[in-house]
Amino acid sequence: MTDLDARLAYVDARLAYEIDAVAAHDAVAAGEVLLVDTRRLESWQHGHIAGAVHLPQSEIASGIESLPRDRTLVVYGWGPGCNGATATARVLLAAGLDVREMLGGFEYWVRNGFEVEGALSRQEPDPLVTAES
Template identity: 35%
Template sequence: MPSLVREIPAAPSAIALMHFSNRLTFETDCSDVFSSQQGGEIDFVLVDVRGPLAFERGHVPGAINIPGRLLTAEGLAGYPKSALFVVYCAGPHCNGANKAAVKLAALGYPVKEMIGGITGWLDEGFELNVPKTANTPINCAC
């Protein structure tokens, strides 16, 4: 009897290659964002899509705050259509980044999700920009 892992066969290599390659066109990870920032290779707009209070309590350095509900053509008019947006939210338990990515894509912008969000950033051992007075939990409120 096969293990639970092998109970459903793996996809053929060609299909797996296509699947995993396609996933990378939709997402980036915290380490890649951090390394790009450290190397001065910031050719993307990092957007925290949580609410303003959550953003003020702590956010990824270099991020701007545009809550998902405020992603509109009017609000983004200052960005060229070629601007790559990288969106994140609280973490894997929150779909705010996915909702924001849908809005950005519908508006014609290239977009990737920073998988893991705030939770992933902290799990990697990276620091948040946190005001000295922040002592409350960092929630979503997207």
Template identity: 35%
Template sequence: MSSVVQRVPAAASTAALAHFQARLGYETDCADVYYASNHESRDFVLLDVRTPTLFAAGHVPGAINLPTRMLCEQRLAEYPTDTLFVVYCAGPHCNGANKAAVKLAQLGRPVKEMIGGLTGWLDEGFGLERGG
């Protein structure tokens, strides 16, 4: 008898390749954001979509606070239309980043989610900025 892991067979390699490559078009991780921010030129805008109070208590360095409910074309007008936005919220228990990503996509803006959010950032051992 096979284990619970193997009871549902793994997808074919070609299907797995397509799936995992596609995911990278929708998400990035905390380590990549950290590396890009500290060792490369940041070619994206990092959006913390939590409330201003939570943002002020601690956020990823260099992030801009723009809560999901405030996302609109007027607020984004200063950015070229091809600007990549990387969104994050509190962490895996929060769907705020997903809601923000939907809104940005509806506005025709390129977007990726920083998986793990603030929880993932802290789990990686990275520091926070405070204030707003």
């Protein structure tokens, strides 16, 4: 395998595994995916994506059996600086579940102005990251 082939394979793998907030929003609306919030309880209570399920790392062992196996799970954490969703995705993938990781996490979901639940009030969309219509 050449260096170029290796780079292309890496990029192809990322594109197959990662999903951005806009595509995740569309997939949720189409009923294709279930969002899984991997953050700790205090973060979940502060605010989370509407319709998501809560599965913090500390509860993976006890909660994995309750996850559906008939659709893709999209895991998310706080944002680009958080790798908790990556760690959870690794466990879920190893257990045979179909998993993708949402780029930007909760931060970019909120910045796009998509619906959230919890104590966090809905914020105005950030014009620098929202998709143009």
